[in-house]
Amino acid sequence: MLTQAINRCQHRVNLYLSTTFDHLPENDPNLRAAMRYGVLLGGKRVRPFLVYAVGEMLGISAERLDACAAAIECIHAYSLIHDDLPAMDNDELRRGQPTVHIAFDEATAILAGDALQTLAFELICQDDSSFSASQQLQMTKALARASGYLGMCGGQALDLAATDKAIALDELTQLHRLKTGALIRCAVELAVIAAEIAPEQRQQLMTYADAIGLAFQVQDDILDITASTEELGKPQGSDTRSNKSTYPKLLGLDGAKATAEKLLQEALSAIGNLPYNSQLIAEFARYIIERRV
Secondary structure, three states: OHHHHHHHHHHHHHHHHHHHOOOOOOOOOHHHHHHHHHHHOOOOOOOHHHHHHHHHHHHHHHHHHHHHHHHHHHHHHHHHHOOOOOOOOOOOOEEOOEEEHHHOHHHHHHHHHHHHHHHHHHOOOOOOOOOOOOOOHHHHHHHHHHOOOOOOOHHHHHHHOOOOOOHHHHHHHHHHHHHHHHHHHHHHHHHHHHHHOOOOHHHHHHHHHHHHHHHHHHHHHHHHHHOOOHHHHOOOOOHHHHOOOOOOHHHHHHHHHHHHHHHHHHHHHOOOOOOOOOOHHHHHHHHHHHHHO
16 A cells, blocks of 8 residues: 555656646756756655645645645755765765766756755745645745755754764764754645644644654665665765764664664654544555665
């Protein structure tokens, strides 16, 4: 059931994004092509899946959630494009394909990332949205916070600062709650805003989101050691070679695996008594720490 649901969400958000690019005017075909390449290069679509899965669990149709799912994937894609740049991680492969600055050029990659970031907010704020102006404002604020200094960008800065250094577990946890966890949390939050659920249920889902967001990064750190380049779609061991701070480096491989399992149990406990059918998002939490890519 989970695999089918993920595939369905991947197809849906990819189609929505592709149609969005088709409708963009040809001001600069090269930049538009780089944006399309960067966001449609492939990927698990974890964040759009969470928007759809949590939203539909709460009674919101997939059609109403399309713009939110596409917006958060635009932010994620922009972050990867910039993360791969020579000034950041200097990676030449992403999802088994040349990174945007390799396929195009560095300046175009920077602009493509910038344009995808702003496109995300344009998608959420469309005039024909089925959500109220208040909901759109809440969604915009949530996405901006998760993307910027208090979220992903702040986490990336901490990650760069921690390179070649030994940091404490609480510092590593905070780094990854921002760098990776913030956008995953935001995906759930967008669906929660759409459904306007009770505060107690909202908190349960936010606890779930925080746990799987951190678990996702822990598993990424594990896979950097245990998975092959073919499985990862990027060079195996890149974090190790870059001397990044990771959970296996700090806790050992077994300790990192134990941390991922603990986070899974926290996620499952948080949604255990929700008055909705939470089976799909429970399966997804398990997938987070069992995946090989």
